[in-house]
Amino acid sequence: xxxxxxxxxxxxxxxxxxxxxxxxxxxxxxxxxxxxxxxxxxxxxxxxxxxxxxxxxxxxxxxxxxxxxxxxxxxxxxxxxxxxxxxxxxxxxxxxxxxxxxxxxxxxxxxxxxxxxxxxxxxxxxxxxxxxxxxxxxxxxxxxxxxxxxxxxxxxxxxxxxxxxxxxxxxxxxxxxxxxxxxxxxxxxxxxxxxxxxxxxxxxxxxxxxxxxxxxxxxxxxxxxxxxxxxxxxxxxxxxxxxxxxxxxxxxxxxxxxxxxxxxxxxxxxxxxxxxxxxx
Amino acid sequence: xxxxxxxxxxxxxxxxxxxxxxxxxxxxxxxxxxxxxxxxxxxxxxxxxxxxxxxxxxxxxxxxxxxxxxxxxxxxxxxxxxxxxxxxxxxxxxxxxxxxxxxxxxxxxxxxxxxxxxxxxxxxxxxxxxxxxxxxxxxxxxxxxxxxxxxxxxxxxxxxxxxxxxxxxxxxxxxxxxxxxxxxxxxxxxxxxxxxxxxxxxxxxxxxxxxxxxxxxxxxxxxxxxxxxxxxxxxxxxxxxxxxxxxxxxxxxxxxxxxxxxxxxxxxxxxxxxxxxxxxxxxxxxxxxxxxxxxxxxxxxxxxxxxxx
Numbered sequence: 106x107x108x109x110x111x112x113x114x115x116x117x118x119x120x121x122x123x124x125x126x127x128x129x130x131x132x133x134x135x136x137x138x139x140x141x142x143x144x145x146x147x148x149x150x151x152x153x154x155x156x157x158x159x160x161x162x163x164x165x166x167x168x169x170x171x172x173x174x175x176x177x178x179x180x181x182x183x184x185x186x187x188x189x190x191x192x193x194x195x196x197x198x199x200x201x202x203x204x205x206x207x208x209x210x211x212x213x214x215x216x217x218x219x220x221x222x223x224x225x226x227x228x229x230x231x232x233x234x235x236x237x238x239x240x241x242x243x244x245x246x247x248x249x250x251x252x253x254x255x256x257x258x259x260x261x262x263x264x265x266x267x268x269x270x271x272x273x274x275x276x277x278x279x280x281x282x283x284x285x286x287x288x289x290x291x292x293x294x295x296x297x298x299x300x301x302x303x304x305x306x307x308x309x310x311x312x313x314x315x316x317x318x319x320x321x322x323x324x325x326x327x328x329x330x331x332x333x334x335x336x337x338x339x340x341x342x343x344x345x346x347x348x349x350x351x352x353x354x355x356x357x358x359x360x361x362x363x364x365x366x367x368x369x370x371x372x373x374x375x376x377x378x379x380x381x382x383x384x385x
Numbered sequence: 386x387x388x389x390x391x392x393x394x395x396x397x398x399x400x401x402x403x404x405x406x407x408x409x410x411x412x413x414x415x416x417x418x419x420x421x422x423x424x425x426x427x428x429x430x431x432x433x434x435x436x437x438x439x440x441x442x443x444x445x446x447x448x449x450x451x452x453x454x455x456x457x458x459x460x461x462x463x464x465x466x467x468x469x470x471x472x473x474x475x476x477x478x479x480x481x482x483x484x485x486x487x488x489x490x491x492x493x494x495x496x497x498x499x500x501x502x503x504x505x506x507x508x509x510x511x512x513x514x515x516x517x518x519x520x521x522x523x524x525x526x527x528x529x530x531x532x533x534x535x536x537x538x539x540x541x542x543x544x545x546x547x548x549x550x551x552x553x554x555x556x557x558x559x560x561x562x563x564x565x566x567x568x569x570x571x572x573x574x575x576x577x578x579x580x581x582x583x584x585x586x587x588x589x590x591x592x593x594x595x596x597x598x599x600x601x602x603x604x605x606x607x608x609x610x611x612x613x614x615x616x617x618x619x620x621x622x623x624x625x626x627x628x629x630x631x632x633x634x635x636x637x638x639x640x641x642x643x644x645x646x647x648x649x650x651x652x653x654x655x656x657x658x659x660x661x662x663x664x665x666x667x668x669x670x671x672x673x674x675x676x677x678x679x680x681x682x683x684x685x686x687x688x689x690x691x692x693x694x
Contacts, residue, residue: 164452207480215451216480222472225441229448229456232433236409236454256472259441267433 106149108315114149115141118178119344120371121191125174127364129195132203135354136248137175139279139312139339144179146318147244147275157185157212163241164230166215168223169248169277170204171356176213177201185212221254223247224274228263231272242271250282253291258303264332265304273325274305274334277312279341281352300334312337346370387550390528391489394546395420397532398457402428405536409449411435411458413442418548419459419489439468443486447476450483455536458484462491462504462545466511474514478541481516485535487544491521492632493660493677494549494582494670503665508580509637511543512610518564519610521545521639523584524554527607530561538563547632549670551582554605566613572600575688576620576627580606580639583630583658589681594688601688609642617646626691627655630684632674635659654694656687 118141126132148154152163157180167176174194180186186200193199200210204218215226227245234241251257264272276296284290293299297307306328310321321335341355342348345367348359359367401408402424409431416422416434425432435442439460446456459465465488466473477484488507495503512519520535520542522528528546535542554569569584570591579587584605594601602624604616621627627647629640640657647653660677674680 166448215447216476219471219475222440222444222476225444225472226448226451226476228441229445229450230452231448232445233409233449233452233454236430237452241452256438256440256444259435259438260444262438263435263441263445266436 111145111149111315114182115145116371118145118175118182120368121178121181121188122174123345123359123364123367125177125191125194125201126358128192130358131195132174132358133171133356134345134348134359135281135341135351136169136172136277136279138343138345138348139341140172140175140246140277141343142313142315142318143246143275143277143337144175146315146322148179148183150319151322152242152244161241164214164227164243166223166227166243166245167205167217168227168245169220169251170217170223172246172248172277173201173203173205176205180212186210220248220251221256224257224260224264227272227274228260228269231269232267234271235269242273245272245274247274247276249276249278249280249287249293249296250290252276252293252296261300261303261305268330269332270329272332274332276334276336277339278336279339281341281350281355283352283355285352296336304331306331306333308333308335310335310337312339313343344371387552388525389548389550390522390525390546391420391548393525393528394487394489394532395423397529398424399427400533401536402431405455407453407455408536409433409454409456411442411446411456413437413439413460413464415460419487421457421459439464440472443469443472443484444476446484447482456484457487459487459489461502462488462507463502466507466543467504470510478514478516481540483539483541485542485544487532487546489546490548491545492547492581493665493673493679494547494632496548496670496673497667499667500664505634505660505665506637507545508609508633508639509641512642513637516541517610518542518608520608521581522607523581523605524551526553526555526557526559527561530559531607534561534563545581547582549582552585554584554588561607564608564611564613566616567605567607568602568616569605570601570603572602573624574600575692576602576604576624577630577684577688578604578606578617578620578627578639578643579630580609581632583632583679586679586681586684587630590684590688593681593685599688599692606639609639612642612646614646614650617643618650621647621651621653625653626694627653628658628684628687628691629655630658632679633659634662636662654691656691658683658687
């Protein structure tokens with residue numbers, strides 16, 4: 106698939122993310138929009154996943170579970186879940202829970218939402234595949250604020266101790282968390298040196314560039330015997346001018362005017378949105 | 386014969402290593418004490434030490450179960466149920482994953498390590514979580530069977546095990562029934578409902594009371610959740626008075642669970658023998674049981690109180 110086609114998918118996902126959150130009147134737009142290209146690349150270029158139930162599929166764990174809308178959006182594009190679900194996000198009886206619930210929605214590989222727990226889950230999956238000598242690979246998406254959690258570093262130790270080269274973490278490094286900039290809340294830098302010290306192979310990438318992501322994932326394939334993390338620099342709220350780089354858009358929904366402005370900005374490039382838009 | 390329930394756990398794991406290729410075992414640097422080392426000896430490739438990291442212990446077990454394995458994760462009860470509570474709640478129980486948490490060194494009988502290591506709240510923590518099965522075996526035979534049955538059951542299970550050797554309650558003919566309480570002695574004057582090593586004390590109390598002309602029913606509730614409601618209600622109806630006994634805080638443990646059933650269905654006077662909203666301390670297990678009144682004599686005393694009500 107060409108980059109231009111991936112861009113069309115990404116744009117459709119952005120609109121669906123905003124529509125879901127606008128209709129729900131709550132949710133996390135900032136960290137969903139920052140991860141769009143990463144998710145598109147994973148689900149369309151990197152992972153082997155023809156269906157959400159195929160035993161041979163690669164596994165994806167959304168460790169930053171509040172990014173649920175970006176996961177739902179990519180599952181919709183893949184056709185694993187229906188776009189009719191868009192207006193149901195966070196509503197009662199919905200399959201689209203505020204944070205991903207694997208019991209309610211096919212395609213969700215693990216229930217997440219409480220930060221710091223997804224990397225351990227991914228480790229467990231990767232250990233099992235190694236034990237069974239299966240080729241399945243495991244991918245986990247972490248938030249940069251999320252790595253404040255101590256459990257992430259317990260998991261980081263384990264992944265290198267057990268040489269989990271079938272595990273790849275991607276860090277959605279948008280630089281912001283709820284209370285502000287990473288460095289003002291809790292210093293996480295130097296992230297690369299920390300993971301290197303924990304025995305990981307570290308790759309840096311531009312998280313909104315498919316070309317850069319491709320280079321990073323291709324480099325990962327050449328590394329044997331250790332886990333790898335792709336630190337993807339991203340922009341929180343990417344694609345929506347007034348949300349970009351604003352910590353205040355971590356966890357609030359746009360009002361009608363803001364929603365319309367955002368949808369207009371995203372334009373109509375090969376629009377595949379169904380059930381989206383104000384009247385969807 | 387006296388044997389610790391954790392010893393039985395190690396033996397059960399060895400059997401499972403041979404009988405079920407999907408079983409994997411995880412420990413957090415306590416494998417010699419929790420007895421998971423027994424599994425490692427026979428099946429090292431399916432044993433994972435995660436280091437001193439109990440949150441990761443449970444999270445990794447969750448991931449293994451998602452890829453089709455049946456993980457048994459072990460540490461001391463303080464760290465397994467306490468330190469890792471929220472991971473058990475959100476990552477294991479919320480999606481009802483097939484993870485078994487076998488927590489050893491529960492209760493005061495940890496002994497010399499003292500209050501920091503004596504989990505007297507774990508049953509309370511675990512039974513409040515939806516989807517969770519909670520088991521506290523009374524002796525080594527019951528422990529072994531509970532572990533084997535837990536491996537067959539699909540879903541999260543918490544098994545509470547002890548450090549100290551405990552006398553046998555059962556003979557080889559005993560068959561552990563999932564979720565069923567066990568009537569060990571019949572009686573019409575009072576019911577003593579116990580779990581774990583307090584079952585032995587309840588049996589001794591039964592003998593003391595018999596000599597004084599009081600006939601006490603003795604029931605072992607090895608499965609605190611789901612609890613055997615029918616057995617508890619029928620005991621309440623027959624004897625009109627109950628004493629519960631547990632090596633656990635009287636807040637949220639077996640006594641509370643029995644009270645919940647009775648309050649819903651058939652309230653009768655009830656007294657609780659257990660740890661009275663306090664922390665433990667260092668000491669020999671037997672001395673601690675004596676000091677904190679987890680004894681047959683205390684059960685007898687409470688029986689005499691409750692039948693007056």
